[in-house]
Amino acid sequence: MSENNQPFGNEEENEPEIWDEHRWEEFFRESDKRTEKYTYLFEKYMDHPDRDRIIFEEMGWTHLLEDFEEEQNEWMDDFDIDEYEEGEEWKQQTGYDPTDFESFENMPLYQKAFKFTMDAMDMADEHLIDIEDESVKEFARSLTVPPAKIAGGFGFGFEMDSLGGNIANCKRGLNAANRMLNALYEIGEKELLDRDIYLEFYARAKEVRDELAIYIVELRERFRRGIS
Known part of the structure; x- marks a missing residue:
């Protein structure tokens, strides 16, 4: 992994480096550790008036503090909540578009996994x-993961430079499916x-x-053949 944690950095050749699923898994594991630490700190200092500065310092992000504060001040100066309304206009401002999700929602595998999750939660x-x-606790913990990881993997896409991330996401979903089963x-x-x-539910989970x-x-196999 490159020193700046950029998945596709390759300074020597100045071309994207294609990661396989194992490199992506390493990246995700490190990301998980940082996320867990950040979540712990956020919950610990949630009501502290200087929460953001404390978290940045605890995470070792002191070099980002100045930029963060400048950006925060600029954002507050420029942002006028009265200019926006709830609904589609606000979604467009945040970059959210419901059509972004149509493709993975139409995947038969996702549909099956999602339907099972919803039915199993009701059960x-x-x-x-x-x-x-x-x-029972483990079943509940792992139940929602497979469809989420299928969708997350789909978001990486199927091009060679990101297909490994798709596979790594789906493997996380598979691990959760095994724990659930x-x-x-x-x-x-x-x-x-x-x-x-x-x-009934064991057969569907399997x-x-x-x-x-x-x-x-x-x-x-797609990755092995280099299809993009």
Whole structure:
């Protein structure tokens, strides 16, 4: 990884460096560590009047403090909330466009994973909500991850310079799907759920996991052949 943490930097050749899934995974792991530390600091100093400065210093971002404060002051000077209204106009100002999400929402794999997540959440609320068991907690923790990572991977795209990031995201979704499936198996073994309900949701969870694994194989083959 380059010293400035830029995924595509290659100063020697001045051309984009193509990362494979393993380089992306390393990048994501480091990013996770920074995110966890930032989240901890934000919660700790949430109500502190000098919160941003403290967090920047704790994160080692002191070299960014001056630029941050200048940008913040400029933003407050230039921004007039009265010029904006809620709704589509505001979304356009923030760069948000609902059409950005149409493509991944139309993916059959995403649709299947998302539908399973929603149905499983309803099932858990009805049948598992009052059960204090680690398998139930793990099932709940991992339940929403697969469709989110499929969508996140799709956002990276399918060009060679970012396809590795797509694969790495989907692998995170696959790991979560495996944890979800293992947790559901334990729930069934402990008879915490009606047998028919368990069999239905285990079969659907396995189908999501298997199709996501196949999708990753296809993406890897695309990367191997250098298709962009």
